[in-house]
Amino acid sequence: MRVLVTRRWPDTVEHALSDSFEVVLNDSDAPLSQADLASAMGEFDVLAPTVSDTIDADIIAGGDRCRLIANYGVGFDHIDVGAAKAKGIAVTNTPGVLTDATADLALTLILMAARRAGEGERELRAGAWNGWRPTHLIGSALRDKVLGIVGFGRIGQATAERAHHGFGMKIAYYARGPKDEAQALDAEYCATVPDLLAKSDFVSLHVPGGNDTAHLIDADALAAMKPGSYLVNTARGGVVDHDALAEALISGYLAGAGLDVYPEEPDVPAALLQLENVVLLPHLGSANAETREAMGMRALANIEAFAKGSGLPDRVA
Numbered sequence: 471m472r473v474l475v476t477r478r479w480p481d482t483v484e485h486a487l488s489d490s491f492e493v494v495l496n497d498s499d500a501p502l503s504q505a506d507l508a509s510a511m512g513e514f515d516v517l518a519p520t521v522s523d524t525i526d527a528d529i530i531a532g533g534d535r536c537r538l539i540a541n542y543g544v545g546f547d548h549i550d551v552g553a554a555k556a557k558g559i560a561v562t563n564t565p566g567v568l569t570d571a572t573a574d575l576a577l578t579l580i581l582m583a584a585r586r587a588g589e590g591e592r593e594l595r596a597g598a599w600n601g602w603r604p605t606h607l608i609g610s611a612l613r614d615k616v617l618g619i620v621g622f623g624r625i626g627q628a629t630a631e632r633a634h635h636g637f638g639m640k641i642a643y644y645a646r647g648p649k650d651e652a653q654a655l656d657a658e659y660c661a662t663v664p665d666l667l668a669k670s671d672f673v674s675l676h677v678p679g680g681n682d683t684a685h686l687i688d689a690d691a692l693a694a695m696k697p698g699s700y701l702v703n704t705a706r707g708g709v710v711d712h713d714a715l716a717e718a719l720i721s722g723y724l725a726g727a728g729l730d731v732y733p734e735e736p737d738v739p740a741a742l743l744q745l746e747n748v749v750l751l752p753h754l755g756s757a758n759a760e761t762r763e764a765m766g767m768r769a770l771a772n773i774e775a776f777a778k779g780s781g782l783p784d785r786v787a
Contacts, residue, residue, distance in 0.1 A: 471777050473516040476502050476523050479542065480759070483766030490774065491516075508532030516540055516773055519549070521753075522735065527553040538776045540769045543756075544568050545706060547679035551787040560776065561787040564768035566624065571761040572704050573628035575754055576674050579702045579728025580617070580633070582749045584672070585609040586726070589746050610671070610700070610725065613638035618670025620644050620663060620686070621705070626676035627651050642666055667694040672702065679706030689714035698725045704755045707732035716741035719748055730755050 472492045475484070478499045487493050494514070496502060501522050502510075510517055512533020518540045519525055525539060530553045539554055541563045554561050582588055586609045593599050593607075617633045619626045622645040633639040634655045641657035643649070644666040648659045660666035663686065667673060673695060677683045687701065688711040695701070701724060703710055712733065718724040719742075728749040732738050735753060742748050756762060768784065775782050 471516065472514045473518060473540075473773060474510045474514040475518045476507070477520050477542075479766045480763045482763055483770060486767070487770055487773070491777070504529060511536045516776065518542060518769060518773070521545060521548055523548060525549040525554075530554055530557055530559065538562070538773065538782075540772050540776075542765055542769050545679055546786055547706060547708075555787045560782055560785055562769070562772040562782050562784045563786050564765045565784055567764035567768055568756045568761055569624045569628050571758050572625045572755040573632055575730060575751070575757075576625075576629045576676075576702055576704045577632050577636075579704065579730065579749055579751070580612070580672055580674065580700070583700050583702065583726040583728040583747075584612060586747075588749045592746075612672075614640060615671040616640045616642055616669055618642045618644070618660070618666045618673045619657075619676060620666060620673060621676035621678075622649050622652065622657075623676060625704075626674070627655075629674055629676065630655050630657060639672075642669055663691065664694045667691060668696065670699060671696060672700045675701075675703045675705045675709055677705050677709060679708050683709050685709070685711045687711065687715070689717070692718045692724065695724065697723055700724065700726045700728070702728040704730045707735065712739040713741055715748075716745065719745050 474494050476496055484495060507523060507529045509532060512535050514536055516538045517536050520542045525548060527550045530550060537559055539549060539559060539561045541549060544563050544565045546561060546563050549561055551561055586607045590607050617639045619630050622643040630641045634641050641655045642660055643652060643657050644660045644663050686709050692714055715727060719727060726747040730751045731753055738750060772782050772784050
């Protein structure tokens, strides 16, 4: 069985995959072209893409050999799942193993934005710091502040646990309905996103990407946030209207933001690059060695199950 891995995976996973299958690796580790991806559908039994690959209907129509798209990652809004299903191609992802790493990074962004850490490091490295003074780079405390979680799944809950137990923050959350897991955090349920935004000092986004959540945080949503509050996004870039966010940051209506994801990666919205009060990270949510290896092993488990004709453990379509 032939497998195409579109980007380089951790060595241990690549070796394990190569022990069982005929594997073609992308040695350059640069994004494959849409033409290359379309050709792969007729040359490989399994396509193993990442979030940097757009697997749209045209790609899926490129050939008839591929029968499994084994995504390396939990989000799959970059894959046209409907087109794959219509063609009898299974789609899997790697849920669960990213939870702690992404929640850790959400807290990193909250802390960096609140304490203006990015501004401080840039000032120091530029040789512009002229010593301690009482009014220098004053930020926000976290204790007793309200953290609003938009999307109370595994990552949202893990972020809330860290913020509540580790930093004494109060938790509010929006989900489709109240969650039993919220009781241990004394978390307040909000039935609508605007209700959550209006009471939160910090807002952290944990919803899937796609049409249903596109520009969920638009100009109206940003206006519903508390003046002087903060927005953090480790979900998908398309959830936020970045032009509207830039305006809210420039005006000072929002005190700050922390972003790890963008709508057209690797491009970062130009309006944000010049702002001091936004922390910009290069999609590091799952970027620790243990997590990236676990993601690959989860993808491998799905490929192995497919080869055996067994049920796919992480099938999404």
